[in-house]
Amino acid sequence: MEAELVALASAGATALVQQMVGDTWEQVRGRVAAFFARRSGRDVEAIGEELDDARADLVAAGESGDEDATAEAHADARAEWRNRMRRALRDDPQAAAELRALLDELEGGGTTPQQVHIETHNTINGGVYHNTVIQAGSIGRLEPGAGQAR
Template identity: 35%
Template sequence: MDPEITALASTAGTTLVTLMATDAWERTRDAVTSLWRRVHPGRADMVSGELEATREELLASEPDGDPDARQELQAEWQGRIRRLLVARPDAAEELRALLRDIDTGDAAGPAVTQHATASGNARVYQAGRDQRIEERGGEA
């Protein structure tokens, strides 16, 4: 197995699932579906549906704090993308370009920077997305 294809598929699968829970999702989904439409036109609509189903599964698993769900979904997409690249190695450069666009923020929008200062007994809670805080009083 070509290690370059495996590495690219791994990066793409992880990035894809990560973006499912962001504002960049629709643009990312459309870009991935377009890639499939050019490489395997007959499967593009099915892949688009699978992307949406994966997103729904990911979002449903997050409130429960299921740590394995994200990794399992990433592995599924890594496998799908790897099989696509094995069948059509010429799609690798287009996939790299898609990932570069996402990396530069073209698909994700502007970067968010957070700064906080706390002193004394103050607490600072920051999150780039959902945050759940449970404080239990009286525990030793």
């Protein structure tokens, strides 16, 4: 298997494991199960249950408070799902494009990223010769003393 597909499978497994323990898992689960079901000929729900079992193992390890057990559970899950993704990519040439699209979605937190468009309109009367006018769409966090010389 070419190196690009191996890297794609690794990235996919890493993103999948991160999503399993994240807040958006329910939004992502169906897409991931469908991806694997299309390549294996198996039922989407059966694969969904396998994903849920893997997630339960990760959550339990995280809740144990044992950092070594948590790291091991994450490594095991990544290895298992990386191998499944590699097989899917090997067996179906169409899978790479779908996995890339799925990864793009996962990087957006499980939802399609939306652009925010803000329009600001100001009217200045009386001139600005001795006054300062600032217009900004967004100003980050302001901290006391920020920007002052020390």
